[in-house]
Amino acid sequence: MSGWTRKDLLGLEELSREELTLLLDQAKAFQEVSLRPIKKVPALRGRTVALCFLEPSTRTRTSFELAAKRLSADILQIQPASSSLVKGETILDTARTLEAMRVEIVVLRHNVSGVPAMVARAIGPSVINAGDGSHEHPTQGLVDLFTILEKKGRIAGLNVLIVGDILHSRVARSNLWGLSKLGARVTVCGPPTLIPQGIESLGAEVSYRLEEPLPKADVLIALRLQLERQKEQYIPSFREYSRLYGIDREKLKGAKPDLIVMHPGPVNRGLELSPEVADGPNSVILEQVTNGIAVRMAVLYLVAGARGERGSVCGRMSW
Amino acid sequence: MKAPRILIKGGRLIDPAEGVDEVCDLLIEGGKVAARGKGLKAEGAQGLDAKGKVVAPGFIDLHVHLRFPGQEQKETLITGSKAAIKGGFTTICTMANTDPVIDSGAVIESVKAQTGKLGWIRILPYAAVTMGLKGETLTEMGELRAAVAVGFSDDGMPILNAGLMRRALEYTRLAGPPVIAHCEEKSLTGAGVMHDGVTATRLGLAGMPAEAETVMIARDLLLAEGTRGRLHIAHVSTGAGVELIRAAKGRGVQVTAEVTPHHLTLTDEALNTYESRFKMNPPLRTEADLEALRNGLRDGTLDAVATDHAPHSRAEKELDLGAAPFGVVGLETAAAVLLTELVNRGTVPLPVLIASLTARPAQVLGIDRGRLSKGSAADVTILDLEADWIVEAGSFASKGVNSPFLGWRLKGQVTDVLVAGEPVLRNGQFLVNGESA
Numbered sequence: 001m002s003g004w005t006r007k008d009l010l011g012l013e014e015l016s017r018e019e020l021t022l023l024l025d026q027a028k029a030f031q032e033v034s035l036r037p038i039k040k041v042p043a044l045r046g047r048t049v050a051l052c053f054l055e056p057s058t059r060t061r062t063s064f065e066l067a068a069k070r071l072s073a074d075i076l077q078i079q080p081a082s083s084s085l086v087k088g089e090t091i092l093d094t095a096r097t098l099e100a101m102r103v104e105i106v107v108l109r110h111n112v113s114g115v116p117a118m119v120a121r122a123i124g125p126s127v128i129n130a131g132d133g134s135h136e137h138p139t140q141g142l143v144d145l146f147t148i149l150e151k152k153g154r155i156a157g158l159n160v161l162i163v164g165d166i167l168h169s170r171v172a173r174s175n176l177w178g179l180s181k182l183g184a185r186v187t188v189c190g191p192p193t194l195i196p197q198g199i200e201s202l203g204a205e206v207s208y209r210l211e212e213p214l215p216k217a218d219v220l221i222a223l224r225l226q227l228e229r230q231k232e233q234y235i236p237s238f239r240e241y242s243r244l245y246g247i248d249r250e251k252l253k254g255a256k257p258d259l260i261v262m263h264p265g266p267v268n269r270g271l272e273l274s275p276e277v278a279d280g281p282n283s284v285i286l287e288q289v290t291n292g293i294a295v296r297m298a299v300l301y302l303v304a305g306a307r308g309e310r311g312s313v314c315g316r317m318s319w
Numbered sequence: 320m321k322a323p324r325i326l327i328k329g330g331r332l333i334d335p336a337e338g339v340d341e342v343c344d345l346l347i348e349g350g351k352v353a354a355r356g357k358g359l360k361a362e363g364a365q366g367l368d369a370k371g372k373v374v375a376p377g378f379i380d381l382h383v384h385l386r387f388p389g390q391e392q393k394e395t396l397i398t399g400s401k402a403a404i405k406g407g408f409t410t411i412c413t414m415a416n417t418d419p420v421i422d423s424g425a426v427i428e429s430v431k432a433q434t435g436k437l438g439w440i441r442i443l444p445y446a447a448v449t450m451g452l453k454g455e456t457l458t459e460m461g462e463l464r465a466a467v468a469v470g471f472s473d474d475g476m477p478i479l480n481a482g483l484m485r486r487a488l489e490y491t492r493l494a495g496p497p498v499i500a501h502c503e504e505k506s507l508t509g510a511g512v513m514h515d516g517v518t519a520t521r522l523g524l525a526g527m528p529a530e531a532e533t534v535m536i537a538r539d540l541l542l543a544e545g546t547r548g549r550l551h552i553a554h555v556s557t558g559a560g561v562e563l564i565r566a567a568k569g570r571g572v573q574v575t576a577e578v579t580p581h582h583l584t585l586t587d588e589a590l591n592t593y594e595s596r597f598k599m600n601p602p603l604r605t606e607a608d609l610e611a612l613r614n615g616l617r618d619g620t621l622d623a624v625a626t627d628h629a630p631h632s633r634a635e636k637e638l639d640l641g642a643a644p645f646g647v648v649g650l651e652t653a654a655a656v657l658l659t660e661l662v663n664r665g666t667v668p669l670p671v672l673i674a675s676l677t678a679r680p681a682q683v684l685g686i687d688r689g690r691l692s693k694g695s696a697a698d699v700t701i702l703d704l705e706a707d708w709i710v711e712a713g714s715f716a717s718k719g720v721n722s723p724f725l726g727w728r729l730k731g732q733v734t735d736v737l738v739a740g741e742p743v744l745r746n747g748q749f750l751v752n753g754e755s756a
């Protein structure tokens with residue numbers, strides 16, 4: 001297997017199967033660091049990682065922060081309230097400023113699709129997309145792959161069902177790319193207003209009725225429904241949404257017993273998932289959170305490596 | 320200034336209004352075409368060797384955002400005029416979404432006076448259809464027409480109120496020139512930044528469906544038919560729109576239409592790189608639309624090529640794709656792009672392309688330009704079909720460099736331009752001077 005050579009991680013769409021496997025293997029190797037009493041390796045000592053979260057985020061930001069800390073990197077937090085972006089500075093100006101300060105890696109979250117790509121083209125430091133608009137959330141996609149692999153031992157041949165607001169979901173897009181590249185069959189399910197045009201041509205099957213694909217599913221990924229979607233008339237009411245697409249115990253009666261239920265968080269309890277399901281035996285939501293750190297360590301580590309800017313810490317393990 | 324006597328020798332004269340396509344000479348005197356024919360002699364006239372080149376009437380652009388007055392950070396009278404000259408345009412029609420909006424006789428008179436003073440090219444202003452482009456009350460179209468508005472448009476802002484659009488079209492029966500419609504149903508485009516389709520799905524960008532354009536084209540065609548008003552549809556981008564216009568023309572509706580070079584040559588896949596220089600409204604569509612637009616241009620359903628030249632400052636276009644304004648520059652690349660992509664590949668015959676830049680747009684507005692018969696104003700554009708060049712941001716005369724064609728290698732270029740007999744471009748060099756500020 002050849003090594004990682006990309007300066008940036010912008011999405012899973014452009015990654016090969018080999019690159020995905022490389023990332024997942026590396027994450028596997030880092031999993032044990034978080035189990036040590038002293039949760040730290042010196043891989044990125046002396047490197048600076050800027051966490052540039054220009055849209056509210058708690059889990060992804062803290063997950064990246066812990067990942068960078070466990071790799072011994074120095075961390076710079078840039079958030080809208082404290083940044084000159086509120087003073088009208090453009091994102092490119094901010095990025096060029098970080099470059100001038102010799103930051104090596106910029107982890108970027110932005111509410112507009114394509115901003116990480118635009119920034120990556122403009123600056124020398126590596127850019128890691130931590131979620132851009134409705135485009136991609138590659139590290140969440142990797143977390144989900146990693147978690148499925150841990151639980152099921154394989155990706156190829158699995159039936160994965162993604163339920164909810166596919167139209168606006170960056171997680172759904174990253175999942176679709178990652179899963180289909182590794183050989184899973186992906187079905188997206190939701191109200192027709194929230195299924196984007198032509199998603200079939202990207203490799204997904206489409207269903208508008210949960211009861212049709214659910215019995216076959218090995219993995220169910222429920223997506224967060226942004227509360228403004230009702231105002232925008234995508235759904236008539238939350239009540240109707242939850243009746244048709246909310247996952248509860250009743251609906252799971254028709255599912256395989258070893259179905260795993262995932263959610264990128266934060267969960268609207270009672271809307272996408274009933275509390276019994278979110279906390280129930282099929283749920284692996286907290287494991288996704290735990291795995292997030294190892295996966296993001298792997299991403300930071302490999303990207304830094306492509307820059308020739310890291311020491312060696314541990315060997316890779318295989319699945 | 321007394322226009323010189325010039326003898327343009329040995330070029331291939333393509334004058335679609337006259338049905339002429341032959342190698343011959345053209346004698347210019349007193350700002351007008353004095354004679355044309357083979358082997359013309361003219362004692363003391365300046366010679367202009369056009370051997371191997373194409374000599375055409377000066378191009379007419381029905382759709383330019385000159386940004387004057389009030390938005391000089393995007394374009395000035397001087398930079399806009401130079402951009403037009405470089406692209407071979409001797410007449411440009413300018414949109415009313417300036418600051419102030421061109422919605423009263425006083426404003427249009429003042430604009431006319433200032434553009435006339437520079438006088439490098441002909442600048443024909445449109446006036447707004449509604450006061451302040453607000454879509455609420457009609458402008459005084461009769462007075463604006465008297466003050467030389469060549470058309471009426473709220474371009475950039477669709478007229479959403481069908482009743483008001485109907486009144487405006489009725490009023491064209493008095494005022495004369497057409498209402499130029501930017502066809503967009505805003506409730507369908509919303510916060511969209513590109514065409515709604517598979518590419519938008521893949522890129523996670525909000526889409527503007529084709530129906531946003533076509534339902535408005537359909538509405539305006541029916542209103543024009545019912546009122547017997549004069550309608551011109553701006554920047555058609557959809558195949559279904561071309562169909563609607565073709566059918567309406569077949570029924571005798573008084574409608575004309577234009578298409579831009581970018582909609583004729585690019586698809587929504589250009590947005591793959593998320594660059595704002597591919598963000599315009601209407602958006603780039605699909606391969607099938609592009610085919611339909613090319614057919615429409617060829618069969619005359621689409622009368623004119625118009626650039627929708629829309630310069631923006633670099634700072635604005637450096638914003639993210641959501642925040643960056645819609646619009647691309649087009650004056651300096653239009654002819655060369657279409658020569659390269661349509662004519663050189665045999666999709667559209669050269670005389671058809673020239674007609675869509677000259678005689679056909681002149682006919683849309685009923686203006687006395689776009690031909691080179693004896694006695695016509697000597698607006699002349701000369702093209703070298705063999706010129707090989709690369710579009711570079713640094714070489715634009717326009718202040719805007721938001722071009723979707725940056726980096727393209729083109730074959731064919733405007734080399735010489737005369738406006739009313741006065742040379743303003745020779746061998747690609749400006750003969751007009753002015754601060755390019």
